[in-house]
Amino acid sequence: xxxxxLKETWARLSSRKELxxxxxxxxxxxxxxxxxxxxxxxxxxxxxxxFVFIVLFILDDFIFAxxxxxxxxxxxxxxxxxxxxxxxxNVLIIVTFVxxxxxxxxxxxxxxxxxxxxxxxxxxxxxxxxxxxxxxxALLIFSIAMVLQFISGMFLGAQVELHEKDMLFSxxxxxxxxxxxxxxxxxxxxxxxxxxxxxxxGFHRLYGNYLDKLKQNLSELNEIGN
Amino acid sequence: xxREFLQIIRENQGIIxxxxxxxxxxxxxxxxxxxxxxxxxxxxxxxFRKESKVTTWMYRVGLNTAIxxxxxxxxxxxxxxxxxxNFEVADENHEAETEENIKLLHxxxxxxxxxxxxxxxxxxENKKYEDIAEITGITQNYVRVKMNRIKKKLKILMDKEE
Numbered sequence: 567x568x569x570x571x572l573k574e575t576w577a578r579l580s581s582r583k584e585l586x587x588x589x590x591x592x593x594x595x596x597x598x599x600x601x602x603x604x605x606x607x608x609x610x611x612x613x614x615x616x617f618v619f620i621v622l623f624i625l626d627d628f629i630f631a632x633x634x635x636x637x638x639x640x641x642x643x644x645x646x647x648x649x650x651x652x653x654x655x656n657v658l659i660i661v662t663f664v665x666x667x668x669x670x671x672x673x674x675x676x677x678x679x680x681x682x683x684x685x686x687x688x689x690x691x692x693x694x695x696x697x698x699x700x701x702x703x704a705l706l707i708f709s710i711a712m713v714l715q716f717i718s719g720m721f722l723g724a725q726v727e728l729h730e731k732d733m734l735f736s737x738x739x740x741x742x743x744x745x746x747x748x749x750x751x752x753x754x755x756x757x758x759x760x761x762x763x764x765x766x767x768g769f770h771r772l773y774g775n776y777l778d779k780l781k782q783n784l785s786e787l788n789e790i791g792n
Numbered sequence: 793x794x795r796e797f798l799q800i801i802r803e804n805q806g807i808i809x810x811x812x813x814x815x816x817x818x819x820x821x822x823x824x825x826x827x828x829x830x831x832x833x834x835x836x837x838x839x840f841r842k843e844s845k846v847t848t849w850m851y852r853v854g855l856n857t858a859i860x861x862x863x864x865x866x867x868x869x870x871x872x873x874x875x876x877x878n879f880e881v882a883d884e885n886h887e888a889e890t891e892e893n894i895k896l897l898h899x900x901x902x903x904x905x906x907x908x909x910x911x912x913x914x915x916x917e918n919k920k921y922e923d924i925a926e927i928t929g930i931t932q933n934y935v936r937v938k939m940n941r942i943k944k945k946l947k948i949l950m951d952k953e954e
Binding site: 593 | 794798799801802805826827828830831832834835836839840849852853855856857859860861862890893894897905906907910915916917918926927928929930946
């Protein structure tokens, strides 16, 4: 068949399958499993969940923890530097979270499914990237919370212990503090590193091929454009 | 609005069938994609301001949906691998020859990339380069460049198959 016959061959085809209005209406009633719509919904749920956790962490730092400390150990106050660290961390988390939400809505308002192919690919890749980074953001938030809880827990626990034994911080050997610090770092490194690798592996397994296919299509369009 | 939308789809459903047959081999995949395209058309219908032609809008949504669809790896031992069996040949006098050409066309087109399929489909549907550029988001010049490359590729593929 020559190329000029292509259009002729194509033109001779007419679809056997003609659906009537009833069948089409039935299709509209059925839910589709569109991945991008599901990811979009999951991103919004993720934002809601993270927001709740951020509020809980803030309440814990300023209300629950001081109250608990008062009930458990009298005469022990949360030091200023720890409060400052806590406030700083909360501000960092909130700023990162807000930045994330802005990025998401920027990508979302770009266009809908009726935009041209290039814009649609850019949008979907953007949405997937944000979805992936949402997990990393959650991990970052939990890591910061874990570090703060660990530091404040260790510090206040040590303070209570030393107070009972009528000792000072300077009475404890530097070596012991160092061991504690290194142990804390190792535990944190293993936990956070492990979760990060697990998230990365999981995301790649679920969506890796799909994302590669989208990027390949976009790169083909950009290559033509260049 | 639903009535109006369904009428448009019913009158132009051939477009959706052609997109599905271009991008899917198995019948179950074609049915899934058809439903997905109809759902996405319905979703974007409220914002369709009729600034472009209905057919251009349908091609845009159909191709976007087909190219960005997420396919799980399903094993189907009895899948129908000749999508053009869903089409009948309009010309009965040359049915045998045309059917052979259809199979040749299908085998060649199956080896094109997703983007190449979209461009060749629009070309075969007699869309102007201007419309193809609007739908894909590339310039008209580059539609021409890509079209030439696709034609050369198809020629090689079809010569190999014959």
